[in-house]
Amino acid sequence: MNDRSDPGTVRAARRLKADTVTLAHGGGGKAMRDLVEDVFTSVFEPADMEDQARLADAAMREEGARLAFTTDSFVVDPVEFPGGDIGKIAVCGTVNDLAVGGAKPLWLSAAFIIEEGVEVALLRRIAASMRAAADEAGVRIVTGDTKVVGRGSADKLFVTTSGVGVIPAGRDLAARNVRPGDVAIVNGVLGDHGAAILAVRGDMALTVEIESDCQPLNALMEAVIAAAPSVRCARDATRGGLASALNEIADAAGVGIEIEETTLPLRAEVKGVCEILGLDPLYLANEGTLVLFVPPEEAEAALAAMRATPAGRDAVTIGKAVDKHPRTVVMQTLFGGGRIVDMLVGEQLPRIC
Amino acid sequence: MKYADEFRDPVAARGLLAKIEQVTSEIGATAEKPVHIMEICGGHTHAIFRYGLDKLTPPGIEFIHGPGCPVCVLPMSRVDESVEIAEQPGVIFCTFGDAMRVPGTKKSLLQAKADGCDIRMVYSPLDALELARRNPDREVVFFGLGFETTTPSTAFTIQQAAADGLMNFSIFCNHITVPPPIKALLDDPYMTLDGFVGPGHVSMVIGIRPYDFIARDYNKPIVVAGFEPLDLLQSVLMVLEQIRDGRAEVENQYSRVVPDEGNPASIAACDDVYETRERFEWRGLGEIDTSGLKIRDKYAAFDAERKFGIGYGAASRFVKEPEGCRCGDVMTGRIKPPQCPKFGAECLPETPLGALMVSSEGACAAYYQYGGSRLEAAE
Numbered sequence: 189m190n191d192r193s194d195p196g197t198v199r200a201a202r203r204l205k206a207d208t209v210t211l212a213h214g215g216g217g218k219a220m221r222d223l224v225e226d227v228f229t230s231v232f233e234p235a236d237m238e239d240q241a242r243l244a245d246a247a248m249r250e251e252g253a254r255l256a257f258t259t260d261s262f263v264v265d266p267v268e269f270p271g272g273d274i275g276k277i278a279v280c281g282t283v284n285d286l287a288v289g290g291a292k293p294l295w296l297s298a299a300f301i302i303e304e305g306v307e308v309a310l311l312r313r314i315a316a317s318m319r320a321a322a323d324e325a326g327v328r329i330v331t332g333d334t335k336v337v338g339r340g341s342a343d344k345l346f347v348t349t350s351g352v353g354v355i356p357a358g359r360d361l362a363a364r365n366v367r368p369g370d371v372a373i374v375n376g377v378l379g380d381h382g383a384a385i386l387a388v389r390g391d392m393a394l395t396v397e398i399e400s401d402c403q404p405l406n407a408l409m410e411a412v413i414a415a416a417p418s419v420r421c422a423r424d425a426t427r428g429g430l431a432s433a434l435n436e437i438a439d440a441a442g443v444g445i446e447i448e449e450t451t452l453p454l455r456a457e458v459k460g461v462c463e464i465l466g467l468d469p470l471y472l473a474n475e476g477t478l479v480l481f482v483p484p485e486e487a488e489a490a491l492a493a494m495r496a497t498p499a500g501r502d503a504v505t506i507g508k509a510v511d512k513h514p515r516t517v518v519m520q521t522l523f524g525g526g527r528i529v530d531m532l533v534g535e536q537l538p539r540i541c
Numbered sequence: 542m543k544y545a546d547e548f549r550d551p552v553a554a555r556g557l558l559a560k561i562e563q564v565t566s567e568i569g570a571t572a573e574k575p576v577h578i579m580e581i582c583g584g585h586t587h588a589i590f591r592y593g594l595d596k597l598t599p600p601g602i603e604f605i606h607g608p609g610c611p612v613c614v615l616p617m618s619r620v621d622e623s624v625e626i627a628e629q630p631g632v633i634f635c636t637f638g639d640a641m642r643v644p645g646t647k648k649s650l651l652q653a654k655a656d657g658c659d660i661r662m663v664y665s666p667l668d669a670l671e672l673a674r675r676n677p678d679r680e681v682v683f684f685g686l687g688f689e690t691t692t693p694s695t696a697f698t699i700q701q702a703a704a705d706g707l708m709n710f711s712i713f714c715n716h717i718t719v720p721p722p723i724k725a726l727l728d729d730p731y732m733t734l735d736g737f738v739g740p741g742h743v744s745m746v747i748g749i750r751p752y753d754f755i756a757r758d759y760n761k762p763i764v765v766a767g768f769e770p771l772d773l774l775q776s777v778l779m780v781l782e783q784i785r786d787g788r789a790e791v792e793n794q795y796s797r798v799v800p801d802e803g804n805p806a807s808i809a810a811c812d813d814v815y816e817t818r819e820r821f822e823w824r825g826l827g828e829i830d831t832s833g834l835k836i837r838d839k840y841a842a843f844d845a846e847r848k849f850g851i852g853y854g855a856a857s858r859f860v861k862e863p864e865g866c867r868c869g870d871v872m873t874g875r876i877k878p879p880q881c882p883k884f885g886a887e888c889l890p891e892t893p894l895g896a897l898m899v900s901s902e903g904a905c906a907a908y909y910q911y912g913g914s915r916l917e918a919a920e
Contacts, residue, residue, distance in 0.1 A: 466901075521591075521592050521593050522549055522551050522554075522592070522770075523551050523554050523555075523592060523593065523594075523597055523770065524551075524593075524597070525592060525593020525594065525596045525597050526593060526596070527590065527591065527592075527593050527911040528910070528911055530909075530910055533890040533891045533910075
């Protein structure tokens with residue numbers, strides 16, 4: 189990587205003067221160059237300014253290592269919310285997709301579809317937030333693209349990130365590996381992201397202060413894998429919430445999963461929002477919460493390792509895989525009655541990420 | 542969580558369940574010869590399954606799931622008409638979110654939105670009124686539906702629109718009332734109901750006196766209930782005690798929310814705005830006398846039926862239920878959801894065939910979502 193320790197002075201001469209984005213900023217000319225360089229590349233500091241990133245990393249050259257590659261689009265409304273913004277979840281979301289598969293995330297691309305009329309100041313805040321999230325996760329944003337579309341053709345800003353990482357030799361995290369008896373652990377409270385977005389949209393006139401849980405989980409995953417090398421699989425519980433993640437795992441592994449309602453970690457505020465609106469927190473979206481399965485003999489070690497990381501302080505065991513009711517998730521309710529926890533039907537909330 | 546956890550205390554629940562068990566055996570009810578208790582309200586149906594109360598109560602109690610899910614009983618012809626209104630040029634059609642997926646004969650509102658209609662999800666009729674205020678060149682229509690729980694807020698909104706002279710605002714009124722279908726069910730010779738768990742939020746508005754006929758004329762007990770697990774268990778116990786003692790009374794378990802006389806301001810607003818329709822169609826149940834509300838002549842300017850020339854009751858409007866759908870039999874207690882051959886096969890929450898699979902408060906959807914027979918089959 190090039191050292192661009194002082195990009196501000198380099199770029200000062202080309203500083204973008206406009207307050208809002210116009211179609212001219214997508215036209216391929218000077219205005220676009222100014223937007224891209226001043227707002228994005230000076231912040232992300234990619235290695236060079238070719239159209240493609242040319243990448244090398246020692247981890248790729250290790251015998252048996254595999255490349256991991258993922259992509260995700262983000263359309264969250266509003267673009268800024270308590271605890272994060274569309275840029276932060278675009279970075280964290282893609283980092284987490286790689287991390288839960290056992291990969292060490294290395295490089296990201298970022299593509300922006302910008303609606304004409306968006307304030308440049310907003311774009312600067314989003315870019316700074318992406319850089320901060322990338323730094324926290326230890327990844328680089330190495331290439332990207334911007335397009336500007338007419339008013340009404342997009343809503344403010346859509347972001348697509350793709351990510352490349354390396355899975356070290358010998359690692360095989362996959363849902364199909366889960367066996368009856370394996371213990372299910374989550375790293376923290378459920379539903380904060382979904383509840384935060386709902387509250388901030390103002391449709392419900394809710395005055396609760398809930399922050400999105402949006403955070404990178406790759407450091408936590410490395411800590412777990414080091415402490416519990418037989419960890420079977422992990423899933424980040426994004427859209428569709430914990431319920432959907434557990435159902436996918438039960439399906440892929442052909443096992444049943446049992447969870448205990450009393451163990452589910454929920455903030456009082458999130459429970460309150462769900463009560464008022466009739467939502468089930470098991471289906472609320474998360475952006476920094478995962479569920480993983482480990483063999484019972486490594487469960488304590490995994491829990492301890494998670495709790496030692498900032499993203500895993502509230503880690504807790506919520507249930508286990510069983511050989512009963514294959515491909516079905518069952519929750520023991522407060523009173524001991526059992527009920528099926530199914531996949532989400534339709535959408536609980538639109539444009540949550 | 543304060544004021545909710547107290548009503549979900551497992552120790553208190555076990556205490557109530559022990560008493561329910563005892564009274565059930567005193568009555569002599571068994572799995573072969575159970576007492577039939579109908580919970581009228583869809584919110585209660587949902588809570589019974591969500592907390593697994595049907596599994597925890599003794600086999601001598603059978604819950605019959607009533608017609609109290611307003612989205613479920615909305616006739617398909619009215620969905621078609623709502624789509625027709627939404628398709629008119631210049632219309633902004635506003636609806637509660639749970640009505641979006643209800644299938645009409647051609648399409649749902651969700652599909653109509655995808656096809657280009659301007660359909661907005663709102664959380665209150667006042668949100669729709671605000672849209673009318675901000676869009677004076679558009680006709681804003683609110684899809685008024687629901688029982689007495691939502692009826693007053695629609696009435697207040699019409700009064701407000703009239704006071705503000707917002708002539709580009711109207712209501713497509715599909716409001717219905719709870720007591721008439723109960724009467725219809727009690728008149729059904731096949732029904733063998735021993736008692737009712739009465740709706741909580743509806744009663745908050747109308748009070749408990751409109752249920753007097755159930756005790757007086759039909760000699761059945763009814764207990765108005767709250768929505769938390771302990772509310773429901775206590776209400777079931779109260780119904781059972783009435784049966785054991787040979788009483789038939791209207792009792793109020795939910796007195797922390799429901800005043801016996803209801804909410805006079807809401808009742809007055811509804812009297813001002815609505816009059817009773819001679820009859821109204823309920824999906825799965827057919828037409829029921831005096832069960833629907835329409836907008837009075839004095840508010841005709843805010844009545845979408847008149848504005849768009851849609852009158853209730855044109856014979857050509859009536860729509861047959863899909864072939865083989867047995868929602869009516871479920872709602873009248875003749876069969877349980879899994880006994881319907883379409884349940885869980887062609888009729889699923891994502892592709893509902895019948896009314897009761899449409900909303901999460903419908904008996905079939907609750908049954909499907911939370912297990913019931915699927916859990917037993919899986920184990």
